[in-house]
Amino acid sequence: MPSRPGIPRPTAARVSLYLRELERRLEQGQATIRSRELGHSLGLTDTQVRKDLGHIGHLGFPGVGYRIEDLIARLRFLSGTDRGWRTAVVGVGNVGRALLSYDRFETEGFRIVAAFDSDPRKVGTRVGDHEISSMDRLGEFVQDRGIRIAIVATPPDAAQDAADALVEAGISGILNFAPRRLEVPPPVVATEVDLGMSLLQLALQVRIATGDLLEIADESSKAAPMRARSIRR
Amino acid sequence: MPSRPGIPRPTAARVSLYLRELERRLEQGQATIRSRELGHSLGLTDTQVRKDLGHIGHLGFPGVGYRIEDLIARLRFLSGTDRGWRTAVVGVGNVGRALLSYDRFETEGFRIVAAFDSDPRKVGTRVGDHEISSMDRLGEFVQDRGIRIAIVATPPDAAQDAADALVEAGISGILNFAPRRLEVPPPVVATEVDLGMSLLQLALQVRIATGDLLEIADESSKAAPMRARSIRR
């Protein structure tokens, strides 16, 4: 039920990796690439690259490799970034400001066409090229400007309300920077970038990589089944 | 070879999710939680929660559930966030500034104890509580202040040099916000948060969820094997 739409989830997650590397190579004037080469740059095996690209279309030439330009065109088409996703930012605090100034979105196929904040003192001011609008006008803007994706960068307490308003306005996807899970009804999609969680995951990997917690984790995995412990601390 | 250190990777990736939800519940005064409940809040099954927590230690009480406080203590211990990771930010542009102002890191077990930038005009200025230092002093600070984790938020061209300097200085992990893959020698760990990639992944999920590309993806998956195509465009 979660989704079997042709492209396996892990493959979909790697599409953006492929795209970034391919564009780097194209810039450097490279015209074709072999699966081995691409995989090596990305820390993947050649087989995995071919399987992934196989899910996406038959674009390789045996004995030659893949034409980078065609592959990019295909991936951009699949992700819709060839047509420019119209995007809104909701919540203009520290993070929101950084996002509004992040010029790279444009070249990657996303155009920020509106910014909203609930603080009346911010409404009407500008950040970079963007004028901040009142949350009241969200429905109107989403409709008029064809906005399909929103970035939520409000404080955590305001995030779900913002999401509800966005869903109500007819948005299709939300990228959430507030550190809490958002509830959205299907087929709306919400994904999350939690800076604290990213750091914590890194920290855990560091502890694993440096071997700090090898015994700790093992000790408890293979202990006697249901061994007695007191519920008192 | 990649790592089999007791805790499976997908489980490790969920640890931060568990922690965030558990802390929310603890704040609200909840003392214990059942796997079903926790899973429901996170979009996971009860079995999955129990398997994950089983990898981490035997902290559940049949018929009762898990003591939230103990579970948090355990997860914080595992991730080392109970002792406060000393962290540096390298690159103080839009993103770096947002990170330096992001007060949540502190409560989540990370303390930013230094900020660096290669631009001499920025050196000596302050962002929030943090004074910006010259890159020359990186080795010195890392040593003196016990820095083990760094956040790289430089422009892409400077990111690998920054990473090399950090590795040289003896850092253990890097969280990279620059849109390119960093090479680091083991056991140093580098993970990535690429805002453009996050948006692209969301866009792809939106297209999958809305069914926009069902036929597109399928068409090519089951086509005749190795059908002829010209390499001319």
Place this chain on the structure above:
DNA sequence: CAATGTGAATGTATTCACAGCT
């Protein structure tokens, strides 16, 4: 009795091995 912890069964992703194409 109600919930955990865990082997067994299932489902999914990755890797292998090689047929088929240019």
Place this chain on the structure above:
DNA sequence: AGCTGTGAATACATTCACATTG
């Protein structure tokens, strides 16, 4: 000859089913 695309084999993760515990 060299590389892609892909079934078959393997490895891994999730789910099921239930014995075990507080």
